[in-house]
Amino acid sequence: LRVRAAPPLPRWELLVDDLKKNGRGDDWIAAGGLKGCVDGSLGSHTAAMREPYWDAPSDRGLLVNSPDELYDWTASADAAGLQVMVHAIGDRAIRLQLDIFQRVARENGPRDRRFRIEHAQHIHPDDLPRFSKLGVLASMQPYHAIDDGRWAEGVIGQQRSRTSYAFRSLLDAKTRLAFGSDWFVAPASVTKGIYAAVTRRTLDGKHADGWVPEQRITVEEALRAYTIDAAFAMFAEDQIGSLEKGKLADLVVLEPDLTRSDPVDIDKVQVTCTIIGGEVAYASDGLNE
Numbered sequence: 001l002r003v004r005a006a007p008p009l010p011r012w013e014l015l016v017d018d019l020k021k022n023g024r025g026d027d028w029i030a031a032g033g034l035k036g037c038v039d040g041s042l043g044s045h046t047a048a049m050r051e052p053y054w055d056a057p058s059d060r061g062l063l064v065n066s067p068d069e070l071y072d073w074t075a076s077a078d079a080a081g082l083q084v085m086v087h088a089i090g091d092r093a094i095r096l097q098l099d100i101f102q103r104v105a106r107e108n109g110p111r112d113r114r115f116r117i118e119h120a121q122h123i124h125p126d127d128l129p130r131f132s133k134l135g136v137l138a139s140m141q142p143y144h145a146i147d148d149g150r151w152a153e154g155v156i157g158q159q160r161s162r163t164s165y166a167f168r169s170l171l172d173a174k175t176r177l178a179f180g181s182d183w184f185v186a187p188a189s190v191t192k193g194i195y196a197a198v199t200r201r202t203l204d205g206k207h208a209d210g211w212v213p214e215q216r217i218t219v220e221e222a223l224r225a226y227t228i229d230a231a232f233a234m235f236a237e238d239q240i241g242s243l244e245k246g247k248l249a250d251l252v253v254l255e256p257d258l259t260r261s262d263p264v265d266i267d268k269v270q271v272t273c274t275i276i277g278g279e280v281a282y283a284s285d286g287l288n289e
Helices: 009-022 067-079 091-108 125-134 143-148 152-161 167-172 190-199 219-226 228-232 263-268
Strands: 003-005 029-031 034-037 084-088 116-119 137-140 177-179 251-255 270-276 279-283
Touching: 009 029, 009 034, 009 067, 034 067, 067 084, 067 091, 084 091, 091 116, 091 125, 125 167, 143 190, 167 177, 177 219, 177 228, 190 219, 190 263, 219 228
Parallel strands: 003 029, 034 084, 084 116, 116 137, 137 177
Antiparallel strands: 251 270, 270 279
């Protein structure tokens, strides 16, 4: 595996010192920025929401760090030239961090910073166009949509569910999506993630046409979010993310062709060969070289 490590945002000064002493690393393991956190999760009712939870009218979730702390850390790390990526799940948390990103970018001046919101699960409709406008990447994990989709409407209601895991709305607003797994909280399988983004069929089998089907995206769009745009999200698009001369030749061979499979069968697609840096790391039985 190639690792881009993201130590905690509050410890940004330690990363600055380490980079001065040791550099960013190499092609296998390197410093990839800093990870912060605004709120908790929807299932535990700790995601920070603008309005009360549907099933808990006195509860709007919580912030795990104060707005002042989040601003100070983000501003300081950004001024030091570091990339900042922040966990925000509820619509209140997402808006708070977008506001901070906007303020910091204005105060620190223009540069290629690639701010990221991790998860970005339950976005207020008014904030959908702000991601693209502010140049903030939505770093999302599609599998959660088919997991949480079994029960989310009972927690936040139907209206807020319309812009939960809003893959289609974000892409239509020209936001760059970077997909991942959130392993070990969810399976590491990319094909399961693509299946989730394309079909939105929940794990309980109760949404044959997809939970919030208007937020489905195409196989090609999901592939891009898992490859070149995920690489862009960690300043690695010149090394990985696409098959081009001069890049690191990390690739997999799939059977059958993902782009020609029935969407409902995508999660059954198998990896027959894995190549890392041009070297075969895995080959299924009987595969010809």
